[in-house]
Amino acid sequence: MRRAVWFLLLALTLVSYGLYFTTALAQGEIPTSPPEVTEARWIKLYNDSTDIRLQITPRKGYQGIQPLNQVSVLASDGELTFRSAGIDPYLLLPPFPFSEHTIPVCRIEITSPADTDLQLFYLTKNTPTYMGNLSVSRILKKGHNVLYLPLPEPGLTGRLRLDPGSVAGDYKIHEIEIRAVPRTEKKR
DSSP, X not given: OHHHHHHHHHXXXXXXXXXXXXXXXXXXXXXXXXXXXXXXXXXHHHHHOOOEEEEEBTTTBOTTOEEEESEEEEXXXXXXXXXXXXXXXXXXXXXXXXXXXXXXXXXXXXXXXSSEEEEEEEEESSOOXXXXXXXXXXXXXXXXXXXXXXXXXXXXXXXXXXEOOSSSEEEEEEEEEEEEEESEEEOO
């Protein structure tokens, strides 16, 4: 009897979940916040967006990046190289405008000296302090990496803090670009 009740509850949960997505699709809205959106979908949303909020490239320059902890800037040929002297290097990205109606998606092209983790911290109007639960992280492999980091938390403010890795060595930032994507997109 208990097993039958459990299966009935499971079936009802699955049916309600299916109805939610059927309704969202029928109304022309597709959810765009995790976990409903996959990495591939974030990449597509980023590529489809023309709303560039921040662009840091060799051509545009690296003005506004502020090294803060265990990092020094090295001169290089068209790329920004940070030498990390420890296991907790971080820097601030230049400020850019946020909107309540969009989600910033950050594309970072970086070369790492070793396998490590990259972490991007953000601030909100309610929490103006960098904290681990207000961050997005990705695994970095030794060598060249291209990462997409969505920041779907509403109420973003301030500057983003980039922790390029947790090992000492040289990190080359080839490009950082942040584009805004809609919180919901209309079905085409």
